[in-house]
Amino acid sequence: MRILISGFGTVGQGFADVLLKRSDLFRERYGREVSIVCVMDSTTYIADQTGLRLGDLLERKKVTGKVGNDKYSDSTEVIDSVDYDLMVEVSPTDIKTGGVGLKNIRHALGSGKDVITVNKGPLALNFCELVALAKKNGCKFRFEGSVGGAMPIINLCRENLVGERISSIRGILNGTCNFILSKMDNGQPFEQALKEAQQMGYAETDPTNDVEGYDSACKVVILANSIFGRNVRFSDVNITGITSISSEAISLAASQNMVIRLIGEVSEDRLEVSPRLISKGHPLSIGGTLNAAQIVTDLAGPITVSGRGAGRIETASAILSDLVSIMDDRKERGGKCQKK
Numbered sequence: 001m002r003i004l005i006s007g008f009g010t011v012g013q014g015f016a017d018v019l020l021k022r023s024d025l026f027r028e029r030y031g032r033e034v035s036i037v038c039v040m041d042s043t044t045y046i047a048d049q050t051g052l053r054l055g056d057l058l059e060r061k062k063v064t065g066k067v068g069n070d071k072y073s074d075s076t077e078v079i080d081s082v083d084y085d086l087m088v089e090v091s092p093t094d095i096k097t098g099g100v101g102l103k104n105i106r107h108a109l110g111s112g113k114d115v116i117t118v119n120k121g122p123l124a125l126n127f128c129e130l131v132a133l134a135k136k137n138g139c140k141f142r143f144e145g146s147v148g149g150a151m152p153i154i155n156l157c158r159e160n161l162v163g164e165r166i167s168s169i170r171g172i173l174n175g176t177c178n179f180i181l182s183k184m185d186n187g188q189p190f191e192q193a194l195k196e197a198q199q200m201g202y203a204e205t206d207p208t209n210d211v212e213g214y215d216s217a218c219k220v221v222i223l224a225n226s227i228f229g230r231n232v233r234f235s236d237v238n239i240t241g242i243t244s245i246s247s248e249a250i251s252l253a254a255s256q257n258m259v260i261r262l263i264g265e266v267s268e269d270r271l272e273v274s275p276r277l278i279s280k281g282h283p284l285s286i287g288g289t290l291n292a293a294q295i296v297t298d299l300a301g302p303i304t305v306s307g308r309g310a311g312r313i314e315t316a317s318a319i320l321s322d323l324v325s326i327m328d329d330r331k332e333r334g335g336k337c338q339k340k
């Protein structure tokens with residue numbers, strides 16, 4: 001399996017780290033390690049068809065801030081110059097236009113390559129187009145880490161719960177807001193809690209996307225399209241963020257044994273992100289940066305999952321699970337991990 005990594009920020013580097021940590025898994029399961037043939041960051045790239053040394057790349061990025069010596073102006077020219085089987089697209093999220101991530105995913109799927117991404121912008125804006133493109137070209141397109149980071153939800157619903165009728169998913173889908181709200185539960189002002197979330201690296205580059213509910217709304221769109229088979233876009237979600245939640249509202253909720261949490265909800269006829277009152281002790285009353293989701297099914301009843309919604313290694317663990325799934329599938333179909 002020859003992999004091209006598009007994006008070498010927090011998640012891209014985390015993925016490189018995870019591959020190093022799990023080289024034995026690939027050797028034992030497939031008889032060989034995966035080969036990284038190209039890595040691009042926002043301005044530079046490095047490529048080697050015989051396989052790059054991930055440890056060296058991580059070191060160079062740390063020391064110089066760049067992954068390669070060669071600069072590029074058009075990402076698709078770099079992509080076309082490499083022989084690869086699968087793209088891991090983890091460039092920064094742009095939820096207004098889809099950004100370079102959308103361009104790169106389109107390009108890879110259009111060329112018949114498998115893609116794994118955690119990039120929410122392209123998925124929230126162009127989900128159905130990208131899925132159709134993957135289908136047309138016989139490619140795998142997986143995105144488990146785009147919702148809830150390490151918390152299993154998309155593949156859980158699509159694979160393990162495939163026989164269920166899922167009527168709704170309600171969840172805490174943004175760690176930054178949950179962190180802020182739980183700090184406010186303890187009397188900390190909003191601005192101070194947000195600053196702390198930024199310092200700890202949970203918040204998006206532009207934290208407006210977190211606190212106004214836009215990041216959660218992207219995840220609601222991804223869940224609606226991938227699990228409920230809907231064809232919705234970011235603009236279809238009713239969004240209210242947490243910026244107008246006052247300390248008084250938090251205290252009033254506490255006096256009634258409740259907390260306020262930012263909840264994303266998807267069902268057949270509902271797409272919403274809004275602050276809600278949740279009873280203390282309810283599975284969605286969790287604190288800190290955790291994500292959680294309650295999936296309501298007809299046969300199994302309600303199922304609750306929870307886990308770390310962000311983080312370098314945590315998000316990369318979801319990419320690893322998508323990669324293993326694609327490699328297993330290729331192994332089953334052809335006994336090989338390289339596409340013919």
Ligand code: HSE
Nearest residue numbers: 174175176203204310
């Ligand atoms: N800013 C996001 C969060 C990162 O706080 O949950 C993961 O999507």
